[in-house]
Amino acid sequence: MSHETGWRCMAPADMPAVMAIAAVVHPDYPEDEAIFVERLRLAPEGCHVLAASGGALQGYLVSHPWPADTVPALNSRLGRIPDGVANWYIHDLALLPAGRGSGAAVAIVTAIARHAAAAGHTSLALVAVNDSTGFWRRQGFREVHDPALDRKLASYDDAARYMRRELND
Numbered sequence: 001m002s003h004e005t006g007w008r009c010m011a012p013a014d015m016p017a018v019m020a021i022a023a024v025v026h027p028d029y030p031e032d033e034a035i036f037v038e039r040l041r042l043a044p045e046g047c048h049v050l051a052a053s054g055g056a057l058q059g060y061l062v063s064h065p066w067p068a069d070t071v072p073a074l075n076s077r078l079g080r081i082p083d084g085v086a087n088w089y090i091h092d093l094a095l096l097p098a099g100r101g102s103g104a105a106v107a108i109v110t111a112i113a114r115h116a117a118a119a120g121h122t123s124l125a126l127v128a129v130n131d132s133t134g135f136w137r138r139q140g141f142r143e144v145h146d147p148a149l150d151r152k153l154a155s156y157d158d159a160a161r162y163m164r165r166e167l168n169d
Contacts, residue, residue, distance in 0.1 A: 005058060005099065007108050010040055010047035017057040018049065025094035029129060029156060031075040038077050039064055039091060045115060046088070048108060050099050058099030061108045062091040068123055069144065071152045071162060087164075088116035090126035109139050117167045125164040127153065133161050141165040 010018070019033050040047045043064030050059035065081050066089035072078060090112065095105055113124055125144075128136050133143070141163035153160040 005050060005052045005102065005104065007048045007050055007061075007104070007111065009044065010049045010060060010062075012037070012040065014049050014057060014060075015040075018060045021057060021060060021094050021096055022092070024096060026092070026130070029074060035075060035077060036062060042078060042081050046112065048111075050095065050104050050108070052098070059093070059095035059104065061093045061112065063112055064089055064091065065121065066125070068125055068164065069146060069149065069162075071127055071149060073152070074155050086120075086122045088112065088119075088121040088124050090124060093126075105135065106139065113165070113167060122168060123164050123166050125162065127156060128161045128163050129156055129159070131159065133163065136163050139165065 015033055015036060018036055022031065022036075039062045046061070046063035048061045049057050052058050064078075065085040066072060066078075066087060067082060067085050068087035072089070072091070090109075093105060093108065116124060124141070126136065126141070128141075142165070144162045144164050146162070149162045153162060
């Protein structure tokens with residue numbers, strides 16, 4: 001796809017551009033580069049970048065297996081992925097304005113849902129921020145209300161919502 005924008009697997013060399021995108025798209029949810037490096041090491045199959053025809057990155061997806069109904073703390077390392085996890089967690093999907101409106105976000109969510117289902121996972125989950133709940137609802141996610149989760153979400157902001165999508169639907 002040298003003539004158009006498309007998703008490809010994230011590489012360690014992409015990290016400076018990924019961090020620059022994160023600073024633009026998620027300035028209120030800063031995370032250290034070590035968090036992204038660890039996610040890439042633990043689940044490379046869940047980490048992708050959106051590259052424009054000239055090679056410049058316009059977005060990224062970081063995702064990995066993680067237990068349902070739990071939220072990794074913001075800016076914290078996982079250590080390892082627990083064994084036997086049935087849920088696939090979308091840690092972060094970020095697109096610069098130039099990458100929006102092209103269908104790229106829907107394409108990568110569809111691709112990661114297919115990957116997760118093929119790998120035996122039964123659900124996807126995420127924390128929706130920046131007024132993105134409408135987008136995620138259109139992708140089949142539903143809000144999960146749980147007092148224990150609500151306390152963890154407070155580290156994000158009042159508008160953060162934990163959402164889950166079953167993959168057998």
